[in-house]
Amino acid sequence: MSAVATSTKEAALADRVLDSVRQQGTLSVPTAEAEAALESLPYPTSRLERWKYTRVAHLLGLEVTSANDAPSPEKVMPSLDAHRLTFSGGQFVEGDIVDEGPEGCFVGPVSIALERYPERVQSLMDRSFAKKEWYAALQASAPQDGGCILVPAGSQLERPVLLHHHMASGTMAAQPQHLIDIAKEGQGEAILWYDAAQEATGLMNGALNVEVGDHAKLSLEIVQNEKGASSHIGHLHFTQGHHSELTVRTATACAHWLRNDLRIVQDGEHAVSTFHGCYLPNGQQFVDHHTRIDHAHPDGRSDELYKGLAADRATAVFNGKILVHKDAQRIEAYQSNANLLLGEKASMFSKPELEIYADDVRCSHGCTTGQFDAEALFYLRSRGMTETAAHNLLVQAFLAEVLDGFRPEIRDYVHNVYAQRLGWS
Amino acid sequence: MLKIDNLHARIDDTEILKGLSLEMGAGEVHAIMGPNGSGKSTLASILAGREEYEVTEGSITFDGVNLLELDATERAVAGIFLAFQYPVEIPGVSNINFLRSALNSIREQREEDPLSGKDFLAKVKACAQLVELDGKLRDRSVNEGFSGGEKKRNEIFQMAMLEPKLAVLDETDSGLDIDALRIVSHGVNSMRNDQRSFLVITHYQRLLDHIVPDHVHVLAGGRIVHSGGKELALELEDKGYDWIVDTPAPEQA
DSSP states (O other): OHHHHHHHHHHHHHHHHHHHHHHHOOOOSOOHHHHHHHHHSOOOOTTSGGGTTOOOHHHHTOOOOOOOOOOOOOOSSTTSOOEEEEEETTEEEEEOOEEOOTTSOEEEEHHHHHHHOHHHHHTTOOOTTTTTOHHHHHHHHSOBOOEEEEEOTTOBOSSOEEEEEEEOSBSOEEOBEEEEEEOTTOEEEEEEEEEEOTTBOSEEEEEEEEEEOTTOEEEEEEEEEEOTTOEEEEEEEEEEOTTOEEEEEEEEEEOSEEEEEEEEEEOSTTOEEEEEEEEOOOTTOEEEEEEEEEEOSTTOEEEEEEEEEEOTTOEEEEEEEEEEOTTOOSEEEEEEEEEEEOSTTOEEEEEEEEEEOOSSEEEEEEEEEEOOOHHHHHHHHHTTOOHHHHHHHHHHHHHHHHHTTSOHHHHHHHHHHHHHHTTOO | OEEEEEEEEEETTEEEEEEEEEEEOTTOEEEEEOOTTSSHHHHHHHHHTOTTEEEEEEEEEETTEEGGGSOHHHHHHHTEEEEOSSOOOEEEEEHHHHHHHHHHHHHHHTTOOOOOHHHHHHHHHHHHHHTTOOHHHHHSEETTTOOHHHHHHHHHHHHHHHOOSEEEEESTTTTOOHHHHHHHHHHHHHHOOSSOEEEEEOSOTHHHHHSOOSEEEEEETTEEEEEEOTHHHHHHHHHOSHHHHTSOOOOOO
């Protein structure tokens, strides 16, 4: 009987979320396949390995309310010189659209890209997550508006594009869909910014699909800075062509409950992938970074580095899978996950997974979880630093390896959020 | 300036200091020598405020203040500096940023204005010259990848920057070659004045050829068992500790 009850609960949640987001507006794309998957996929529970430490039961009872007339979100990083597009609750709010015609660059909302260039956009809607994961299927069943960046072959974006998605107060559901396509030999930089109001308690179930073509380059910085008590599930999917370079840096500045599923597929030889991330949950917060890279072709490289701290009663999860396919020879894949625990009741679950089917590869992984070096703390204090300042400096030093990779404005911003949240400033 | 009276201290269940008494005046240099395990480094740690040690009896007064009521930060603010026997490596924290934070933190707690960037850099330059510290070392992470001698020079560099009233040098000579010993001693000697006191903890008389003390004490079994002038160091070098340690310790008043 319990199985029936559970299935009723998850179906009811799906209905509530889908009703709500459809009422607000969704993209005109085919969704039948995702809807079928949603019905057949199991709701994630701790019995599934991928969700072992990540409890999503709390979402089953989520009473989604419809949109209210929220004020426009505040501009983020106002001094940053970037091309900005702002979204709130899965709807386009404002931003200049760049449209250089069918063969040129496009920067604007997906909804408009779909109207003007359906064939360019449809092909980017990779749905591989949606066939496997309940929440990805939910998102793909009713995707909402997000940013669309199309860079044609050999072109380059002049300025970084800042895609800002905001969750307003209340128990809302949003399922934004961002798309980025950097065609052969193209180049671009983008910033994905997610934030939420202090009184937000809803569900942010969003997706990003990225294609980086042959010899193309993309640098992406993701900032998650969600106040309030909303839940965030991110489905981030990247495909790389041969000789392409992808860099993804993720800073979870603040999140009440967050799960990121990041997947990179090297779909050509000599691809280079760098993905770094940092996180610092405190209080009762929960942050989970699941990553997977597929080295499907020879001579690829990947450099993965995730660092974080868990304070108070918070929980952090890291799971990093490296899959080297058969015949993907001469791969170099490096993974590192380092953590500090700042509270006796804080928890950290870290798991590297290496599956290697080629025989000539160089792979390494390391994971450490520890506490503050008491000796270093005493050393700093013996020179006159307060305990707070000494902690601050040590945390800054610990996270520097990841944070220093961001542009300085973002690095400083994220550090300040950490410092404020943990009372270091 | 510093008065230690009948100090008893332990770590976990081991009693290490057993009634140590010592008095130092302003501007004086005192050397503490003694066999291994006699409690020399424990004394240094307790003076700097290391929390693993528990003081069970006795008192420490510094400039009229009960030192035992101050934490490590407050002691630095009060003007105590410990040159570590094993300086700590702190990857990711630049030597210079750390010193700037430390210096301004002390000034803030003393209700003084922060040092301007220009004044700070001028001071860094002067102090680094004093111990012949390479510019590259100033900019690197704190002690990371430093040789033994560089670490000790960095300690004296920090001391010069922070200008303490009482500097405790915990086996600063260990691991130093002759040249480094000379440089470190020069740094210390040029900081001597009638307001600043030094407590020099060492195993070897060699250091005291360079930093000439006003008083030499022998610490054994957790208390001072013998005191004398600078010539005592030479005598110890010659005869070892047995002749002192075997005589009964003076009774506490």
